[in-house]
Amino acid sequence: MLTPRRFDNETARLSALLIALFALSALLLAVTVYWIADRGMRAELRDSIGADAGAIASGYRSEGLSEAMEVVQQLTAVPALSGRYLLQARDGRKLAGNLAAMPARSGLFQVMTAPELTAGSDHVQAGAGTRPSATGTRVVARRHQVVLGEGSFLPDGSYLFVGEQMERLVRTRTRILLSIGWIIGATVLLAIAGGVILSAAFLRRIDAITRTCRAVVAGRFEERIPVHSSQAQLDRLSATINEMLDRIATLLESLRQVSTDIAHDLRTPLTRLRQRLEAARAGPVGAHQYEQVVERALEDCDGILALFSALLRISQIESSMRWPNFSRVDVPALLHQTAECFAPVAEDAQQTLTTDLCAPFAVLGDRALLLQMFSNLVENAIRHAGSGAAIRIDCRVSGGEALVRIGDTGPGIPAGERDKVFGRLYRLERSRSTPGNGVGLALVAAIVKLHHYSIALTDAEPGVCVNIYIPLRALPEGSPLRTVDAAGTSPGSTAVPPAIAMLDGIGE
């Protein structure tokens, strides 16, 4: 039996793709946030650097170098200060500030200070890579400090550097990076959980479909996939597979029926033929008798062949595809043609054949088969209604449906037998003596079914009337036939292709 493999290749691949997509979008979001935050903080830093540098420079302008030194000292005096300052003379000597002397360089750049020791330590060795001197002073920060600042030269050639510690910026960056990590982690976890839940539900449905298909393969043709009443793809797929299974069942039934019919009903005339030939061999012999026997035998053979091809034709129609041979067929015109064809036959049988047809309209259908259907019905009436009967063909359209009626005033069919007449090889007991092989109406039923029409027998009092209901449906866009909104059509099953177009303008 089927064991669900929770993560076979297909599902695993899909889930991985989904997770990667989730993670990627989270990453994109995080990078954007990071970038915006970083830019904002840098701008803030630069503003603050600019303000401090401005203050020092304006001190210098108004009262000279000593005033600038004083401003620097005031600025560095603030406790827990994040600003870093350096004012050094032209010869590189440090004049004031909380940074060690360094090579003068103008513009915006970053410097790395040595790990800072106690606050206000003026004699810290500057320069990257230098280890802190073991002076016994308490270490307040172990790490190297990165300072972003701007260097500039004062008019007398002395050098001013104003910077800000980037520690806060770095810390914020770290936090952002950390939260990005969390978000991506959580996303991946959520995606995996979602994937597991979704694919479990999905796999359950797929398993149901597989189970049903396997059951059908194993010969249990009545099995169907459970369909929930939603319009989801899987339900549509299941419904379609069920329809396919219905069709297969119909075909199988038809095949079985044909085999049975051939086995049972061809045996009878073949046996009769054999008996006749045997009797001729045993009985009195004469050229004339032989000729008669041969004549009868040939007739029997023709009858058997006709029955055989009729049975074959019915099963061909029952297993046929609807579309390949379908074209536009004008129903009233076809009925007129049928009536013209059989009117002399009816007349010869002392019957009348009249028509009452509506304006032309067209349906999609197999012209040859529809002609055969109408012909069979008319011939049936001619053969069974008896002399003096009136046969009437009429056709009218109302409410999105056309009704073709072929009625006679003959003896009719008992109510109890009306459903049976469309079965194969059914013949009313009293018509056993009349010619015909009993498959005519079965053929009619097959043609009706192929076209998705419906057929009913009613009592014409006296006589019988065959009613064929032809649904008129609007045709889809792009159809070779003109589309007409057939108002009041029932929506019907979606599996039924539209089968009608009105021929507007033909009746004019």
Add this chain to the structure above:
Amino acid sequence: MLAPPMSPIKVLLVEDDAETASYIANGFAAQGIHIEHAADGVAGLARARSGHYQAIILDRLLPGCDGLSLLRKLRRAGTTTPVLYLTAVDGLHDRVEGLEAGGDDYLVKPFFLPELLARINALVRRVADAQTQTRLRAADIELDLVQRQVTRSGREIALMPQEFRLLEYLVRNAGSVVTRSMLLEHVWEIHFDPQTSVVESHISRLRSKLSPGATGEYIRTVRGSGYMFIAYP
């Protein structure tokens, strides 16, 4: 005029069943028609291309090359010889498919020899006839194919449309047998076996309209085969 062609008719038969082939060849020989037989599709195609035949009888299921593609090749090569399918292939759409591939007639096995003969005769005659006739004449009957009018010795005879088509088909094949099923197919588009005497009823009406006095009969019943329009009654 409508007399059969004087030179002997040569027909190519492409059929893999030897028994069927000799049955046909013997039957046709009795009627003065010479049959050349090809037992498979390849030989059939080669013969059909080289030889001069008035008609080809073609099976659909052949070893080597099936009848349908054989005919397609033949038609592509420009050969216009009329072709009749003689086949057991009788699905719903097979006839249409066969005629669309370039065939001119379709006869389903098992068949009746006179039926095949009559159809081949009609095919050969159709080619011999001028294609763009507007008037047909046989005996003192004249058909105006444009006006759809029939006159007998100059006097008009009123016919129903189907009676006109029936007469037209008979006159076109005057002097040869046309079978019931040929009439059903050409006049009424009926490709099945009707359970009533459609042809007989129409023929009897046409007969009485053509010769109300029943002096000479134009349409003769050929027992077991069909009907023949007698050009010189």
